[in-house]
Amino acid sequence: MDRGTVGSAQSGRLLVEVREEGSGAVVTPAGELDHHTADLLREPLESLLSKGIAKLVVDCTRLEFCDSTGLNVLLGTRLKAEAAGGGVRLAGMRPVVARVFEITGADAVFSVHDTVESALAEDAGG
Numbered sequence: 675m676d677r678g679t680v681g682s683a684q685s686g687r688l689l690v691e692v693r694e695e696g697s698g699a700v701v702t703p704a705g706e707l708d709h710h711t712a713d714l715l716r717e718p719l720e721s722l723l724s725k726g727i728a729k730l731v732v733d734c735t736r737l738e739f740c741d742s743t744g745l746n747v748l749l750g751t752r753l754k755a756e757a758a759g760g761g762v763r764l765a766g767m768r769p770v771v772a773r774v775f776e777i778t779g780a781d782a783v784f785s786v787h788d789t790v791e792s793a794l795a796e797d798a799g800g
Contacts, residue, residue: 687711692718698729698760700790704736707744715744719751728760731793735766740774749780761785763793
């Protein structure tokens, strides 16, 4: 099912896996996304954008925590991806992570899906 390259980056509190999927990529952060770990997510997202991959799905099913720094990484990536003709979709957010997006209103600017499959299908359908 994986197409293209697969990569990962890890610290003690965050693991980020990346797989290219069709004309886009699925990025899966696992653990805690905060001030200390945000660069572990920012770097692969920026790398994908620099390679011209701007259709991104962030699989949040294994994300246990996200603070404002992590949220800012995702917001910044969304702006860059949209400027490049793509976008960022979020999938499978746990309630504790979804709450951060609801409180800040960020859930209104992202396309949020229950599953990675539905996020990928949105791209295929439109």
